[in-house]
Amino acid sequence: MESFLFFFEAMPNWQKLLWIILVLGGFWILEGYYALVKFRYNKWKHAKTNFLLLSVVILINIGFGILTGGVFLWLDDSRFGILKLLELPIWLELLLAIMVLDLIAQYVVHFLLHKVKWMWRLHLIHHTDTHVDATTGTRHHPFDFMIRESFALIAVIIMGMPIAFYLFYRILSVFFTYFTHANISLPKIIDRTLSYVFVTPNMHKFHHHFQLPWTDNNYGNMLSIWDRIFGTFVYQDTKDIRYGIDIVEDKNADDFKYQLGIPFNKSIKTKN
Numbered sequence: 001m002e003s004f005l006f007f008f009e010a011m012p013n014w015q016k017l018l019w020i021i022l023v024l025g026g027f028w029i030l031e032g033y034y035a036l037v038k039f040r041y042n043k044w045k046h047a048k049t050n051f052l053l054l055s056v057v058i059l060i061n062i063g064f065g066i067l068t069g070g071v072f073l074w075l076d077d078s079r080f081g082i083l084k085l086l087e088l089p090i091w092l093e094l095l096l097a098i099m100v101l102d103l104i105a106q107y108v109v110h111f112l113l114h115k116v117k118w119m120w121r122l123h124l125i126h127h128t129d130t131h132v133d134a135t136t137g138t139r140h141h142p143f144d145f146m147i148r149e150s151f152a153l154i155a156v157i158i159m160g161m162p163i164a165f166y167l168f169y170r171i172l173s174v175f176f177t178y179f180t181h182a183n184i185s186l187p188k189i190i191d192r193t194l195s196y197v198f199v200t201p202n203m204h205k206f207h208h209h210f211q212l213p214w215t216d217n218n219y220g221n222m223l224s225i226w227d228r229i230f231g232t233f234v235y236q237d238t239k240d241i242r243y244g245i246d247i248v249e250d251k252n253a254d255d256f257k258y259q260l261g262i263p264f265n266k267s268i269k270t271k272n
Contacts, residue, residue: 002090005164008171016171023175027134027182036185036201036238039131047135049254053125054138057145064149071153072163081160097165098172099223105152106173106221111232114216119147120270121263127215127245128262130253132208137177141263176222180204195235199224206234210244 028047075081083093113123122144129136140148156166180199191202199220207218217234220227227233244250247268252258262268 005090005094005162005168008167009162009164011167019171020174024134024138024178027178027184031133031183034184034186036183036205037132039133039183041131043133046131046133046254049256049259050129050135050139052256053140053142053259056142057138057140060142060145061149064146068149068153068156068166071156072166075157075160079160080157082158084160093161094165094168097159097161098169100159101152101155101166101169102220102222103226104155104158105148107219107226107230109148109151110219110221113144113147114219117270118263119144121268122147124245124248124262124268124270125259127208128248128250128253128259129208130244130250131183132181132205132243133183134178134181136208137181141260143263172222180221192235195224196228197224198222202238203233203235205238205241206236208241208243210242211246214241215245 083097086093088096113119122141125141126136126139126144129139152166159165176199180201181204182201184201186194186201188202191200194200195203199218199222203218203224206214209215214234217232218224218227219232224233244253247270248262
């Protein structure tokens with residue numbers, strides 16, 4: 001188990017980038033054969049906006065990488081965190097770390113991004129996509145991304161986890177991000193069964209419906225148990241889903257400059 005985790009700790013950046021390309025590319029290809037929704041759109045034009053946003057996020061991630069490294073150095077010196085107080089098998093510590101990261105760095109921060117006005121304005125960009133596919137997983141305002149990463153560091157500090165746990169979580173998170181946004185149609189019985197524990201493509205699509213109450217449900221990224229525990233789980237007929245968001249015009253969905261300016265656009269009236 002330790003050698004397995006060391007692999008992720010020692011993984012060079014080019015392998016991490018390759019993982020993103022392989023997962024995103026794989027689901028993007030599968031969409032062409034097993035589409036949930038038969039979109040009539042220019043797939044490359046649509047992807048351009050989302051990839052531009054991804055490129056900005058990657059640049060910011062370099063800066064956060066330095067900050068994250070400093071946090072782990074401090075944790076090693078201070079022996080701070082819940083895991084430092086427990087004597088558990090390493091696999092159980094890893095499981096607890098992943099669950100706490102998924103709760104705080106995904107569910108809780110996502111919930112706040114919907115409920116706090118200034119945060120919601122940043123998060124709107126993710127919901128303005130009118131053709132939700134695998135590339136939508138890359139569609140985040142840079143400030144939205146910074147908030148998410150800050151919450152991830154909070155989870156890291158609370159648990160006092162080693163960097164290998166965090167990096168393994170990031171690898172898993174990349175997979176689930178593109179898996180849940182991918183425009184793929186799994187057999188309903190498989191998707192529904194998996195949704196009892198994990199976030200699935202169908203489950204997450206309800207979150208991208210253009211209006212309440214579905215927009216404010218299914219906040220999870222990897223584990224669906226948080227939505228079930230906190231009463232924000234929904235699963236109905238995907239045929240009733242319409243993508244986009246009702247307070248922003250659909251025609252600007254692929255306008256990169258317009259999307260970046262949404263948080264500061266006073267003509268857009270938010271719900272709270």
